[in-house]
Amino acid sequence: MDYSPDAKIVRDAPEPPFEQLAGILRARIGRGDWKPRRPLPSETRLGEEYELSRPTVRRSIAALVADGVLFVVPQRGTYVAGEATEGEHQGD
Template identity: 45%
Template sequence: MAAHEIDHRAPEPPFRQIAADLTQDIERGELPPGSPVPSEKELVERYGVARNTVRSALAVLRDNGLVYTVPSRGTYVHEHKGENERQNDG
């Protein structure tokens, strides 16, 4: 994965920028289903942000059904469907 930077002048908050970046990594297959997402520590170092910012970004990915977290193990990419398929499941 390439170096990632946060645009602090952007109207979108840093946690949303990180969530969007990780979402792209998932959609491009750089983080395939079942693979671990980099640790909070790695993401803090990669993006140069606070741990709470990373946690907020991961919460967005969880809320969107892209990742799941196993306590004491880590966060992993979900076997996911496209957005339209998820909406049609209900």
Template identity: 55%
Template sequence: MELGPDDQIDHIAYEAPYRQLAAILTARIKRGDWKPGKPLPSEVRLAEEYGISRGTVRHALTVLVADDLVQTAPQRGTFVKRK
């Protein structure tokens, strides 16, 4: 399932919501919604925006960290990595 930057989470899809969110956020980063060095919205805000739990958002963010797209800073947030 390929998701674009403007897609929403499909709660009845086969693909897990965290994987859908990771794909959406990846597309948004590649589109330039968040520039390198800039923070992503908070976990709470992303959870509200996509209608999912904070734990699901956190799981999606770990995928982005593993894909080397973002980095986390304790007490500060998640930031788009500079290449």
């Protein structure tokens, strides 16, 4: 299912909240809210923003990692996969 970057979590939807959040995050990445090789907000922050528990946020992130959309750097955070574009450097 396709989600809008501005969608909200619908508690009584047939899709579980973690799938909804994964779709919303994917749409936000597609819109450019987070650039390749740049970090996502923390799990805690995403949980607060979408009113979800941290385990639910983690499950959403894990699904996007499995799809190659995100990658996790231990003790650093979760990052958008993809190459830095011209003019954008890894150390910026």
